[in-house]
Amino acid sequence: MERNSTESSETSNQASSNEMQHETQQKITWGRLRGIVNKSLKLLDLNNEEFSVGRGRDNDLVLTLDELPKHSLILVSKVHFIIELANCDLKSPAYIQDASLNGTFVNREKIGQNKRRILNDGDVISLSQTADNKFEFMDFRLPAELAETYNEVSELGAGGFGLVRLVKDIRTGQQLAMKIVKKKKVSRRRRRAPEINEVNIMKNLTHPCVVRMHDAVENPKTVYILLEVMAGGDLLERIVSNTYLSEELSKLYFYQLCHAIKYLHDRNIIHRDLKLENILLETKDEETLLKVCDFGLSRVVRDGVILVYTKKVDIWSLGVVLYCCLSGSWPFGSINGSPFTDQIEKGEFTYDSPSWEEVSHDAKLLINEIFTVDPKNRPSIIDLLQNRWFCDAPMQLKAKRLMKLESVASEESVLPIQRWSV
Structure with missing residues (x-):
């Protein structure tokens, strides 16, 4: 009887833990839209299962004359496109669904009404074939090689540079702050991108009053910098x-x-x-x-x-x-x-x-x-x-x-x- 009660309690605790974990994962920003041509379109974080864009008031991003000129806005449907991540599962692919009459384009290719396709990091989404209404999709989910080592726990912060997430090392249980930075194109005047510069400087720093870098992983589009967690805020x-x-x-x-x-x-x-x-x-x-x-x-x-x-x-x-x-x-x-x-x-x-x-x-x-x-x-x-x-x-x-x-x-x-x- 006592054993059954304990098992029931453990099952209940596990269920509660799973619910909390699911709720936490839903709050994690898994992607971002960035206006390319029209700078008034701010960075838009994606942290729900669906994100809709169009002229209708019920969209997550409602496009008006403040964002687009009249000749472009008339081509936008009530719901133009929807970005989806099923159950906010960070291991599932992200999709874009074309809900428009005039067409949604990804990398200049038309998706087709009521059709959808997988959305990849760096893809350019256009509301039409004109050049004044483009978005860049930025994927902030961990690549497979990092997902095998770290579990994403929660989001610690966000900014123009990217995101900072609390992650846990699966092997050791240690919690770390993972700074996820999208690489920028480096101009001729700037020899080295700031995110690479940061890694090269931090890897040689060891002082009690300087945040310690534990590791850094780089791929062609993103730099992942793993730092010690500072629980007291800034x-x-x-x-x-x-x-x-x-x-x-x-x-x-x-x-x-x-x-x-x-x-x-x-x-x-x-x-x-x-x-x-x-x-x-x-x-x-x-x-x-x-x-x-x-x-x-x-x-x-x-x-x-x-x-x-x-x-x-x-x-x-x-x-x-x-x-x-x-x-x-x-x-x-x-x-x-x-x-x-x-x-x-x-x-x-x-x-x-x-x-x-x-x-x-x-x-x-x-x-x-x-x-x-x-x-x-x-x-x-x-x-x-x-x-x-x-x-x-x-x-x-x-x-x-x-x-x-x-x-x-x-x-x-x-x-x-x-x-x-x-």
Whole structure:
């Protein structure tokens, strides 16, 4: 009797687990439509069994004169085409069904009314034979070689670059963040695509405050980058949820961030895209490890090469991050009166918001130094780490424990930055 009850409970739990897994899979974005000619047609994520396009109000994408000129719109049917993925099964093929009177075209070939065909990554869908209503289909499902190793768990984020999914390694059970990036055509001016650049830089990075890359897989159209999972979200989310951060917490975060940038600059790497969304937190705890991510725009400075940007661009970005942490607002913007670009060029900003009343004079002095317009006079990352604002032994010890760095001094003393093993 007890055994039967247990078996019944296990069966019920398994059924619930399967239902939850199915619901989770339905939420995963398995594809995307991108307007090719008409840029007003934004990126459209596909995460349901069906996605319809046409003039009718019940479509997922309703086409109007805002998206298409009149001469093109009159050729569009009430329901023009439907993209299908049966049961949102990520292992099933995606189909496109032609529901129009005038025809739907895939790679310039007409499908035929009420007929359907398999849709492949990179296929171009046209509502007619004209050139002002085309979409590119982007398939974000894992290829067979990756599906054999990783199970897709849920979606972590999406952006213009692609998607980030939570996946589980079937062999080890380890969860990883998989960044799925569609390759872009590389212009003559740009020697290497950003997604390949990111992989080449990250594969050599090992620091407690830099997101670790576990693996990267590339095929002709897509790059899959497997990263450690950061469960605490990004710094922008943390600031927004708290309005702004206390000076004590801002200092703890900024200290870790400066160590990450020092590590990069010591290796002649300029991040070039330091922003709140690219700074991740390990846990939901207030005092947590912070890590830098997203190296798609990063550059390695070669000896003898003259560049229009230097390591000082990262220093300026650090100033923006610190200002946002302490005030919950941006240092430069139209709300301050003069145009945004003029404020940056002149280094004009204020400490007007009420939150600044709680901030120390040393913190403001540090921000003033960082926002030095002439990069030659702007402090280096070593200058920042030696700033008197960081002469805070308790904060340094907290940071040391989070970063798991060895201490070389007692808790009673202020730890000289140069003596840390970073």
